[in-house]
């Protein structure tokens with residue numbers, strides 16, 4: 001595990017993981033990683049999509065969804081124990097007997113779940129890799145609500161992975177006041193190499209938000225290969241920290257003063273001429 005030296009004013013961490021099939025094993029990995037956290041508080045820790053379970057099939061993820069409360073209790077206790085805010089990447093939340101939401105919860109440092117975003121755009125895509133065909137909507141119910149939540153780190157906008165390709169969602173988040181946008185992800189190696197970094201940079205620049213993307217990396221027990229490259233980008237589009245490969249942390253300071261100056265100097269939201277077409 002890579003642990004980069006962390007200046008003690010850093011307030012945001014993104015954890016890169018290589019999650020496996022078994023939820024208990026993935027929680028054990030998470031616990032180990034949290035024991036090496038930087039000491040600064042308040043601290044927001046961001047986890048990747050599917051950190052709890054990265055299955056071979058939606059059937060297996062659905063069985064984890066049926067026992068999700070025990071895992072949520074553990075996640076909540078970890079937040080209290082470490083005195084951290086946590087974006088719990090995604091976990092499967094039951095929708096009905098055959099589908100779950102890809103739910104991205106935000107926990108505060110008391111262990112309370114203070115916001116939930118359900119992934120809106122589902123990855124029903126053919127990719128030129130070993131997996132070939134991704135049909136996320138077979139088992140995942142799409143969400144519909146745009147979520148921005150107050151926090152000690154600014155107003156957080158929640159998205160997940162494939163959502164990154166849909167700028168209208170990011171514009172909607174910006175219009176709801178988002179200052180820091182989280183993009184927990186499990187990008188494929190092939191599409192990540194082609195599109196990951198430029199899409200994230202564009203979203204940061206166009207929304208004038210910090211963008212924090214915690215990613216899955218490596219070859220997983222389910223046979224999939226993910227791109228990694230967890231990254232924290234400033235509202236000016238600068239990369240503040242990144243981790244191309246392996247597992248471990250990156251961290252940065254999300255400072256709202258430079259963000260406000262960027263928005264004063266270049267008020268793109270108020271220059272927007274297509275407002276009536278937007279959410």
Ligand SMILES: O=C(O)CNC(=O)[C@H](CS)NC(=O)CCC(=O)C(=O)O
Pocket residue numbers: 049050053054055061123134135136161162165186187188191192
């Ligand atoms: O299936 C799970 O268990 C966890 N979820 C994922 O891995 C999701 C849905 S298949 N992956 C993506 O959205 C990749 C997007 C992507 O790679 C792109 O937009 O290019």
